[in-house]
Amino acid sequence: MSKMPKLTHTPHVLVGVTGCIAAYKAAEVVRLLQKADCKVRVMMSAGGEKFIAPATFSGLTRYPVLDDLFGFPTTEIPHIDSAEWADLQLIVPCTANVVAKIANGLADDALTSTVLAATGPVAIAPAMNVYMWENPATQHNMKALQSRGFTIINPASGRLACGDVGAGKLADVQTIADAALQLLHTSDELNGVKILITAGPTHEAIDPVRYIANASSGKMGYALAQEAERRGAQVTLISGPVSLPAPYGVTVISVTSAQEMYEAAMKEWKDADVALCTAAVADFSPKHPADHKLKKGIDAPDTIELTENKDILASLAATKDDRIVVGFAAETTDLLEHAEEKLNRKHASLIVANDVSRGDSTFGSDTDRVSLIYPSHIEQLDTLPKTEVACHILDAVENLRAQN
Ligand code: CTP
Numbered sequence: 548m549s550k551m552p553k554l555t556h557t558p559h560v561l562v563g564v565t566g567c568i569a570a571y572k573a574a575e576v577v578r579l580l581q582k583a584d585c586k587v588r589v590m591m592s593a594g595g596e597k598f599i600a601p602a603t604f605s606g607l608t609r610y611p612v613l614d615d616l617f618g619f620p621t622t623e624i625p626h627i628d629s630a631e632w633a634d635l636q637l638i639v640p641c642t643a644n645v646v647a648k649i650a651n652g653l654a655d656d657a658l659t660s661t662v663l664a665a666t667g668p669v670a671i672a673p674a675m676n677v678y679m680w681e682n683p684a685t686q687h688n689m690k691a692l693q694s695r696g697f698t699i700i701n702p703a704s705g706r707l708a709c710g711d712v713g714a715g716k717l718a719d720v721q722t723i724a725d726a727a728l729q730l731l732h733t734s735d736e737l738n739g740v741k742i743l744i745t746a747g748p749t750h751e752a753i754d755p756v757r758y759i760a761n762a763s764s765g766k767m768g769y770a771l772a773q774e775a776e777r778r779g780a781q782v783t784l785i786s787g788p789v790s791l792p793a794p795y796g797v798t799v800i801s802v803t804s805a806q807e808m809y810e811a812a813m814k815e816w817k818d819a820d821v822a823l824c825t826a827a828v829a830d831f832s833p834k835h836p837a838d839h840k841l842k843k844g845i846d847a848p849d850t851i852e853l854t855e856n857k858d859i860l861a862s863l864a865a866t867k868d869d870r871i872v873v874g875f876a877a878e879t880t881d882l883l884e885h886a887e888e889k890l891n892r893k894h895a896s897l898i899v900a901n902d903v904s905r906g907d908s909t910f911g912s913d914t915d916r917v918s919l920i921y922p923s924h925i926e927q928l929d930t931l932p933k934t935e936v937a938c939h940i941l942d943a944v945e946n947l948r949a950q951n
Contacts, residue, residue: 557584558585558634558731559585561590561636562577562638563636566593566594566596567640568598570599570640573599574604574607583934587607588633590614591658592642593614613658626657626660627664630661630664631664633667640674642675647688669698674716703719722792735778737780738778740775741819741820742783743815743821743823744771744824745785745826748761750829751805751829751836754838755837761827763826764911766933773795773934782794785802785808785811787827805829816866822860822867824872864895865894871947871951873940874889874898897944897947900918916929919939919940919943
């Protein structure tokens with residue numbers, strides 16, 4: 548498949564739905580792509596239509612579903628015109644049978660004919676029973692597709708609809724949408740730039756089952772990772788314990804404690820260009836974590852002695868030279884004063900200040916109302932989805948890099 552040139556129009560995504568119990572999830576993928584400003588059309592196999600009605604997709608996309616090569620209402624040669632229209636074809640879910648057909652160039656219905664006529668990238672999100680997935684025939688077909696440049700959004704492992712446990716579960720819908728967006732080449736402003744991001748909380752062990760933590764969801768760091776990846780950056784996300792799917796195309800290093808996050812960050816920083824420290828790192832950790840579960844009335848202490856953790860942001864900024872280090876300040880009082888103080892004390896290039904006492908900006912919310920605190924001035928943003936806040940922050944990073 549040819550590499551997509553940078554798009555200058557609203558991205559067009561042609562979603563193909565095949566016959567699998569997970570077909571209903573394609574509706575959610577369509578919505579996520581629309582929310583990300585893509586124009587979406589849908590094609591379906593006969594099997595797909597056994598699981599979810601075409602009316603769902605024609606309603607969502609306001610366009611007829613392509614499921615028949617003969618008698619399609621808008622054009623005489625629907626598979627060719629649809630393939631030309633699509634900047635990306637995304638087959639979700641893709642059954643073992645359709646994997647086999649497209650791996651072998653079969654074109655016996657509207658969907659497979661359109662895939663064969665593709666002029667741009669094709670991504671597939673397979674979903675099937677674990678034994679069908681692991682079957683050498685399927686794996687051989689997957690390798691064939693991969694070697695021909697198809698993007699495979701690998702299935703997850705878990706309990707499958709048939710009751711078996713293993714790989715074959717359709718990937719998370721957000722992961723699929725992110726993968727599609729990443730393939731739609733809309734920007735290359737950060738091409739080749741290596742970005743290190745810390746995200747989420749850290750857990751500081753008291754004993755093997757208890758820890759000190761905070762309510763950080765990690766959403767801001769994950770949104771930044773995905774947007775940076777879309778802009779062409781090479782992103783390493785050092786993440787504390789969160790329940791978010793790994794952003795597509797991003798290297799994730801999972802850590803638990805502040806010390807582990809510090810060590811991973813310092814290692815990655817050696818050849819990184821930008822650091823975005825969104826993590827809510829615990830400031831302190833128990834000095835002597837117990838190696839066994841503490842029992843009340845037996846050996847549970849009345850007090851826990853704490854030791855201060857290393858400041859990752861300050862340590863990165865201390866060796867930044869002309870690189871960009873962005874910090875975050877989540878405050879409940881005197882937001883701007885505290886944020887300015889952090890900017891100066893930690894020598895960051897920029898602090899993103901967030902009043903977490905507000906209803907639209909709390910830990911875990913999908914929106915934020917932030918101010919960007921530069922050494923010279925302050926920029927106040929409206930309440931925005933975290934994905935849009937991520938765009939503003941990366942715009943700011945691009946501007947800072949241009950000034951250096
Ligand atoms: N940070 C860090 N390492 C730490 C503590 C904080 O990298 N050990 C980073 C956070 O990722 C964030 C910024 O520092 O970007 C601000 O974090 P915060 O915990 O609010 O700063 P503190 O210096 O701990 O200030 P205070 O506790 O007084 O709010």
